[in-house]
Amino acid sequence: MSWTGSEAAFAGGAGRLAGTLALPRRESGDVPGVVLIGGSGDSDRDNGTYFPLLRARLAEAGFAVLSYDKRGVGASSGDWRAGTLEDLAADASAAREHLCSTPGVDAARVGFFGHSEGGWAALLAATGRDDVPWTVTSGCPAVTPAEQGRYELSNLVRDSGTARAESSSPALRLYDSLIEAGRRGADFGEVRRLVAEAGSPPWVAGLWGEPDAGLWAFLARKQDHDPLPGVRALRCPYLAVFGAADPLVPVAESVRLLAAAHGEAGRDPRATLTVELFPDGDHRVQVDGGTRFAPGYPDAAVRWLRERAGERRGGG
Structure with missing residues (x-):
């Protein structure tokens, strides 16, 4: 048609x-x-x-x-x-x-x-x-969304060929810290500090885009939907x-x-x-x-x- x-x-x-x-x-x-x-x-x-x-x-x-x-x-x-x-x-x-x-x-x-x-x-x-x-x-x-993002990151970590056991993966530890920060209403300044202390891994932008205060607030609002x-x-x-x-x-x-x-x-x-x-x-x-x-x-x-x-x- x-x-x-x-x-x-x-x-x-x-x-x-x-x-x-x-x-x-x-x-x-x-x-x-x-x-x-x-x-x-x-x-x-x-x-x-x-x-x-x-x-x-x-x-x-x-x-x-x-x-x-x-x-x-x-x-x-x-x-x-x-x-x-x-x-x-x-x-x-x-x-x-x-x-x-x-x-x-x-x-x-x-x-x-x-x-x-x-x-x-x-x-x-x-x-x-x-x-x-x-x-x-x-x-x-x-x-x-929080569970979906963790699954996606787990696959990225696994596919990188450098992954350790999930319980000790630095990427997943940082991810869990960021999710917990979102649940307690942490501001973007704390998020930047957590990411910087972890060495600013590139997966953060790969998973969420270049984060800023507006994006962080949106992600925190939706993460437990x-x-x-x-x-x-x-x-x-x-x-x-x-x-x-x-x-x-x-x-x-x-x-x-x-x-x-x-x-x-x-x-x-x-x-x-x-x-x-x-x-x-x-x-x-x-x-x-x-x-x-x-x-x-x-x-x-x-x-x-x-x-x-x-x-x-x-x-x-």
């Missing part, structure tokens, strides 16, 4: 959000829609090279697609570092409202698709809502996509936690769980150094979305 792309602008929690809207050329009727939510850091509407390919594949499949610059990135106003994950979820909801109001889009069939940190925002935005028909995440941990209450409160089908070779996310533990949460009694019967795991896929479910999608993805996501988009959403 052919489609066209255009600029989009709408009001978010911190002012103006800007992005790209892809609209399929309709033969008849209104089309379903997907809001793409980018990952951590200063992610823009393209989330590196990930979203353009995904946006095109979804639009070709007949979905209207809206992706946007995170607040304070690209053409969006504000500062993501001054906010919280809840603020990012509110921006995702604002993007959904904009897509729902777009002529030619069926407002009853517009859901979220969040990548990595954007998955946490998607789950928060969908929590407890009857008007969200589905939620999709890719590379989104079911553990806290637990995504599982949001998962338990979903009232819609949920697709969780992972690359099996993702070095950033504890995939096996995330799948275990999601399955346990979805197996709990009293959950909304609409809140089904589908897990798609792609061998050799990295954090963006890509292979060959990120040059192409893992075989079968995103076709599996499109197929899943089409099945749900065929079911018009009712209330209750």
Whole structure:
């Protein structure tokens, strides 16, 4: 199916959000829609090279697609570092409202698709809502940001070839000290001192970017966010996509936690769980150094979305 792309602008929690809207050329009727939510850091509407390919594949499949610059990135106003994950979820909801109001889009069939940190925002935005028909995440941990970061660092330490036992790894000791500092509200001056005393290892910037007071405050605010209450409160089908070779996310533990949460009694019967795991896929479910999608993805996501988009959403 052919489609066209255009600029989009709408009001978010911190002012103006800007992005790209892809609209399929309709033969008849209104089309379903997907809001793409980018990952951590200063992610823009393209989330590196990930979203353009995904946006095109979804639009070709007949979905209207809206992706946007995170607040304070690209053409969006504000500062993501001054906010919280809840603020990012509110921006995702604002993007959904904009897509729902777009002529030619069926407002009853517009859901979220969040990548990595954007998955946490998607789950928060969908929590407890009857008007969200589905939620999709890719590379989104079911553990806290603190646990995810430690897992990622453990892999970096191991892959460096110079790692000692985890209990005596200087990198992990420093990481644990920084997490503890965040929990007791330490200021950025103490953080700089801890990093300097450890020899200012390059992994700090590699893991979090060049830290400053604003970034530190954001990381400390989000580090113990637990995504599982949001998962338990979903009232819609949920697709969780992972690359099996993702070095950033504890995939096996995330799948275990999601399955346990979805197996709990009293959950909304609409809140089904589908897990798609792609061998050799990295954090963006890509292979060959990120040059192409893992075989079968995103076709599996499109197929899943089409099945749900065929079911018009009712209330209750």
